[in-house]
Amino acid sequence: MELGLIGLGKMGGNMAERLRLGGHKVVGFDFNKEATAKLTAAGSVGVNSLEDLVKNMQSPRAIWIMVPAGDPVDETIAKLKPMMQKGDIFIDGGNSNYKDSIRRHDELKKEGFEFIDVGTSGGVWGLKEGYSMMVGGDEDVVEKIRPVLETLAPAPDKGWGRTGPAGAGHFVKMVHNGIEYGMMQAFAEGFAIFEAKKELNLNNAQIAEIWQYGSVVRSWLLDLTAAALKANPELKGIAPYVPDSGEGRWTVFEAIDLNVSAPVITESLIRRIRSREQDNLTDRMLSVMRNAFGGHAMKTE
Known part of the structure; x- marks a missing residue:
């Protein structure tokens, strides 16, 4: 055609x-x-x-x-x-x-x-x-x-x-991308935990490759992640800044309108937004309040 x-x-x-x-x-x-x-x-x-x-x-x-x-x-x-x-x-x-x-x-x-x-x-x-x-x-x-x-x-x-x-195709793709947000966030958090466990000297690239075969979390997303970690194990030169193109937001809005609980997708969206905050007022406010009611020390710049 x-x-x-x-x-x-x-x-x-x-x-x-x-x-x-x-x-x-x-x-x-x-x-x-x-x-x-x-x-x-x-x-x-x-x-x-x-x-x-x-x-x-x-x-x-x-x-x-x-x-x-x-x-x-x-x-x-x-x-x-x-x-x-x-x-x-x-x-x-x-x-x-x-x-x-x-x-x-x-x-x-x-x-x-x-x-x-x-x-x-x-x-x-x-x-x-x-x-x-x-x-x-x-x-x-x-x-x-x-x-x-x-x-x-x-x-x-x-x-x-x-x-x-009409509309059903883009509605399904919208939720598809919302699910994608959650999957990406889960993988990212898991590898961050491995990175933090210094005494075990874990290798994220190796773990990703192991998971590619036989694991219940094997997927195309994991394949792409494994390739990225193999090419750049320490993620050098990559800023901790994650954009969103809209579909995740729309998915969260729909979940609210439909009274459907979607905490994983919602939190993954919030985490992306948080990554783009250069000077986070929320955290500074928390530090101020903690100091005010408990006299806890504040870290200054």
Whole structure:
């Protein structure tokens, strides 16, 4: 199936290559001319304007959007609509909020267009391993892009599925990323405990490799962790600063709204936020209060 792809960063570029290798025609757009030239050289079609993207595709078109969540998605759709025809499909493969995906589906449906939300996981390894895709949208529309999804997935019948109506794909991906926060935090804390037990002279890289085989905690995340520790056992040059891209926050908000207890995901999010505080007022306040009621000594700068 022919596919238009907007956004040729590491993930988008790898997706385009996997589709090309799977026999699909890919027309890719990016402002980066080097990225589009690379795509063309590989045997697909790279363009540097949305107009050329649409012109190089036959209707009904399916255009996969890989841009940052929020306004960029709406702005991209708004620019494309006047050039597209009724029945064309918009696919949001980024990490959008599921509420935005429901809204976009309903708005586009009224105008005669189709919309599918695809929560996509796999990162830079997707070209080799395939992508895990959680798909939301009308069942008949999802069927139209089945060949694309089967090619991008680890196998035609594995690693992807329609999880429900519009918004369901991004909702499932949101919780997926929240779970990821908790798993990462648990591994990080465990290895920090090993590091602190100086008298046993434990080797984090060795332990990670042992766990890769037969252990109940073996996983792709552990494989990546083991490789990182082998390359840089002491994590030299890495600042203790952990960003969050939004999905963990949304997961916590949903848990609260639904009255679902999610302490591990919530605490892992709070810990990421804490890592970015350069001059922590909370800890200084605790020291002041401890001194005030108990006369305990305060460490000064």
